Amino acid sequence: MTEHAGRGGFCCSSHSGTENAQAILDLAEARAKDRNVRLTPVRRRTLEILLQAHGALGAYDVLERLAVEGFGTQPPVAYRALNFLVENGMAHRIRRLNAFTACAHPAEDHRAAFLICEACDSVTEAAAGGVNAALNAAADAVGFALDRATIEAVGLCRACQGAQA
Amino acid sequence: MTEHAGRGGFCCSSHSGTENAQAILDLAEARAKDRNVRLTPVRRRTLEILLQAHGALGAYDVLERLAVEGFGTQPPVAYRALNFLVENGMAHRIRRLNAFTACAHPAEDHRAAFLICEACDSVTEAAAGGVNAALNAAADAVGFALDRATIEAVGLCRACQGAQA
DNA sequence: CCTTGACTGTTATGATATAACGTTAGATAG
DNA sequence: CTATCTAACGTTATATCATAACAGTCAAGG
Numbered sequence: 492m493t494e495h496a497g498r499g500g501f502c503c504s505s506h507s508g509t510e511n512a513q514a515i516l517d518l519a520e521a522r523a524k525d526r527n528v529r530l531t532p533v534r535r536r537t538l539e540i541l542l543q544a545h546g547a548l549g550a551y552d553v554l555e556r557l558a559v560e561g562f563g564t565q566p567p568v569a570y571r572a573l574n575f576l577v578e579n580g581m582a583h584r585i586r587r588l589n590a591f592t593a594c595a596h597p598a599e600d601h602r603a604a605f606l607i608c609e610a611c612d613s614v615t616e617a618a619a620g621g622v623n624a625a626l627n628a629a630a631d632a633v634g635f636a637l638d639r640a641t642i643e644a645v646g647l648c649r650a651c652q653g654a655q656a
Numbered sequence: 657m658t659e660h661a662g663r664g665g666f667c668c669s670s671h672s673g674t675e676n677a678q679a680i681l682d683l684a685e686a687r688a689k690d691r692n693v694r695l696t697p698v699r700r701r702t703l704e705i706l707l708q709a710h711g712a713l714g715a716y717d718v719l720e721r722l723a724v725e726g727f728g729t730q731p732p733v734a735y736r737a738l739n740f741l742v743e744n745g746m747a748h749r750i751r752r753l754n755a756f757t758a759c760a761h762p763a764e765d766h767r768a769a770f771l772i773c774e775a776c777d778s779v780t781e782a783a784a785g786g787v788n789a790a791l792n793a794a795a796d797a798v799g800f801a802l803d804r805a806t807i808e809a810v811g812l813c814r815a816c817q818g819a820q821a
Numbered sequence: 822c823c824t825t826g827a828c829t830g831t832t833a834t835g836a837t838a839t840a841a842c843g844t845t846a847g848a849t850a851g
Numbered sequence: 852c853t854a855t856c857t858a859a860c861g862t863t864a865t866a867t868c869a870t871a872a873c874a875g876t877c878a879a880g881g
Binding site for chain 2: 586587604606608609615617618619621622624625626628629630632633634635636637638639640641642643644645646647648649652
Binding site: 549550551566567 | 868
């Protein structure tokens with residue numbers, strides 16, 4: 492993985508590119524104010540980069556872009572900004588890809604599920620209400636106090652199913 | 657993470673240590689025969705190590721033990737054995753911990769959910785039937801062909817809830 | 822002004838994972 | 852039984868992902 496413009500060429504879902512980007516940034520801004528945290532330039536720019544990427548980006552991909560724009564050049568710069576975004580519900584970490592993606596629905600304080608396409612690496616954020624309910628039930632059954640969860644599904648997105656020859 | 661004997665001191669669940677280990681190994685053996693794959697010495701020993709560990713182990717932890725016993729000393733040795741076990745349903749990869757754990761119920765061709773305790777790092781394999789049903793529904797809703805999923809919940813196991821002072 | 826605390830950037834290093842290649846050993850065809 | 856083929860093993864080397872620790876910056880409040 493030495494040169495790629497991001498994992499996820501297509502996006503099968505709702506947050507298609509730049510059109511919603513401004514709205515999401517505004518929501519992030521508002522949320523920051525609510526929570527009394529600061530959406531500083533690096534953090535904001537990092538979120539923009541994720542929004543533009545339109546797919547999951549590795550921390551080093553983000554870093555590369557930040558560096559070009561005059562922000563810091565070393566890994567912690569990217570990791571700190573990304574962790575901030577994740578902690579504040581503005582982005583998600585996709586562990587299977589060692590990557591990050593902007594949250595498509597920052598308004599809801601949801602627990603999301605991700606659908607990762609094996610063919611094109613696109614990541615779709617899916618409604619996870621039912622999944623979380625079921626998970627809560629399973630946790631309750633064994634007396635586990637659930638805090639948060641990572642739900643990542645792997646398969647083929649609609650677009651790539653057609654392309655399967 | 658330079659010296660530890662494994663992540664997961666306690667185990668809140670069913671596969672408590674060595675008692676079931678033999679049964680699980682037997683199942684693995686049978687499964688290997690079924691699938692026409694070979695449970696070679698390294699692979700078998702790797703599974704035993706996971707079973708003994710009674711919690712998730714990192715690849716390098718496994719490697720260390722294999723090396724001591726005269727198997728290879730380099731990372732691919734561990735990764736290959738672990739990947740084999742995962743691919744054949746004999747172990748699971750816990751991405752949040754960058755670790756692996758023996759499958760507690762190798763007979764069923766299930767998709768498992770994991771409950772990871774933040775306090776003691778124990779990993780419990782939970783029944784995930786309902787969760788998977790819900791996930792399938794969510795995937796269907798957007799036309800995503802789901803192959804497999806990673807479901808990892810973070811919280812406090814029953815034992816550690818009491819210990820919260 | 823001066824302290825304080827959050828933020829940024831850096832150096833350095835740690836931790837996880839895989840590519841590529843030669844060798845070994847188990848299976849199979851002759 | 853032997854030649855051959857392939858899966859598996861072990862190695863070297865390197866890629867990739869992530870964090871610890873510390874120094875400089877800057878805005879807010881005393």
